[in-house]
Amino acid sequence: MSTVLPIGWVLRASTVGFTVGCRVLQPTTPHFGDLVKVPVADDVSVFGLIYNVQVQDDPAVRQLILVGEMETEAILDQRENRLVPIEVSVLVVGYQRGKQIYQGLPPQPPLSLDTLILCSDADIRAFTQTLDYFRLVLNSAQIPADEVLVTNLRRAAEVYPPETRRQFLIGAGRELARLLSFDLVRLDNILRRIRPV
């Protein structure tokens, strides 16, 4: 059901979010707004949305940039051999126990070195059957919540068949209208960007 290869390992975690270290070389590069999951125990997985991807600072890279004598071979060496880790920050939006998916915070966070995997199309369709996670995203301070949601919805819409894609986006728009009825400017900004073509 999910991408088999892990794209990273948990560095630090709390109930509301966690940070994952991964390497540039990984076959499936994580994207901003992607729905990901971390299997934490038998039959339990934590779902989250990627809200930040950060390339870690490295004195050797900084020195190369300052010097400016860049060679293709040195760039490849830095990117593929040195494997400077990138950090992926994830907002927790739900969890799965058995076949049941819950949208909300899980009873326990992932542990260090748990593996992060990208959700498959089936996972995304299953998770977005309900849209209660919108409130968690919109209420999260210090993350680009609107951007995360817009990107996530566009990507989620792509995994629906063309005949139900429009219906999915209209349902999402209605849920957003309900949650953001007090902030029409913000609502308008999101709706315009997820409008079905």
Add this chain to the structure above:
Amino acid sequence: MTLELNQVAQQVKAMGRSLAEQRPQLDDNLQRAQTLLRQFSNQQSALHERIQRAEKAQQGQRFEWVGAAPTQEALAEVYSLPPCPQQLTVIASDGSQIHPDPHAITLYYLINTGCIIYRHGSNKKPETYSPKPRLFYEPEDLFDDQGRLISTGEVNVKRDLAELEVLTNLGPAYAQTIPEPVLALMDGQLTLRVIDLPFDQQQDRQDEYIAMLDILREADVLLAGYIDRPRSTFTLSLIHLASLAFEDINEENLRRNHFRPLTDLDLFNFLGPGERSAIFSVRAKGLDRYTFAGHTIHFFYLNVSHNPAIPHLARVEIPAWIVANQTALDTLHAGIVRQARITGGYPYVLARADELAVISNEEREAVDMMLAVAMRQQGLSPEISLKQRNKNAYRFGRESFRL
């Protein structure tokens, strides 16, 4: 913090004043040394006669004359940066070690090496190679016939041999399979430092080392040792000889070198970006075996900087067979500068080889931890010394490997 910085501050000020006061004298000496370098630039024969007299004067004394001998190149000449081949492979290796520690839970030492193969112009990522780390723990590894623990110097010799062994394994293999020249770089001097070994081992280790140099020579691998910020005074020793009248070259005058504490780096401060000095050979008795094997150690100074305002000089050591091959010499000269300019002053491959080889404190602690576990599993009781335990307690507030 136990260092009372307020008490150091006054001494630091005095130090600053002293350095400033020394400057005019140093500048005068430097000017005199550079004048002599130009004056004797083409007097190689006269200088060789003086070297022979100096070596004779020192015979029977405790210290031998160590210095530079001129080659056919004019001493004060400057050699500009030759064009670098578009395709060039540079291989570098480096080593790291954990020395045996009598205060650790048990006696052992470990040697780790790292190597990188960087192919300029290939548009491919460099290959890295890390041979299996070697853990030494058997009594015959740790103790000599008299039961003395192996010294840090002996461990360092093993590490140096392991570094060259990697180059010897990989250099010829690449040279045989790729069309471009292969340059092998080592961090530090080209010779094996055996002075810390028991006398009976010195020759054996040197022979082992020289046999590997033979392999690299046979394979046409361009070999060089790169010494960053050297404190060497080989050429100044030669200039000191030039400053003495021939008949005044005696043991007493040789000891009074007025050019100290200048170094060769000061002497060659006129080298522009990419330029190298003339090539000299190293005269030292301990290097005779290299000479007999056709690897007489030569060197030149090289300004690897590309900024005329900020020179960055290194000493590059090469064996005689590179000196005899102008094309090889030019390739080596250009290749080192090309490598150093990637990082702004130090060959990229050497920095990366160090990164691949280095054993961090955390890794060292992890090895100790693994050993402690292994010993406990065998019913042994690993204990660090009381001295080390107290140091840990007071320095770090913890005992890092108590189980």
